[in-house]
Amino acid sequence: MKKALFKALVKINNAILPSLYKKDPNKLSTWQKAILGYRYWVLKQALD
Numbered sequence: 001m002k003k004a005l006f007k008a009l010v011k012i013n014n015a016i017l018p019s020l021y022k023k024d025p026n027k028l029s030t031w032q033k034a035i036l037g038y039r040y041w042v043l044k045q046a047l048d
Contacts, residue, residue, distance in 0.1 A: 013039050013042060
């Protein structure tokens with residue numbers, strides 16, 4: 001059940017949040033780093 005929730009969150013994130021994979025992490029703003037960290041955490045939880 002927990003995995004299904006995170007898979008749904010990944011789909012929502014892909015639809016709503018901006019894609020930051022081509023940008024240099026050192027040049028991102030604080031908000032962009034927070035979004036990137038959140039997306040990474042949700043993806044990792046969905047794959048475990």
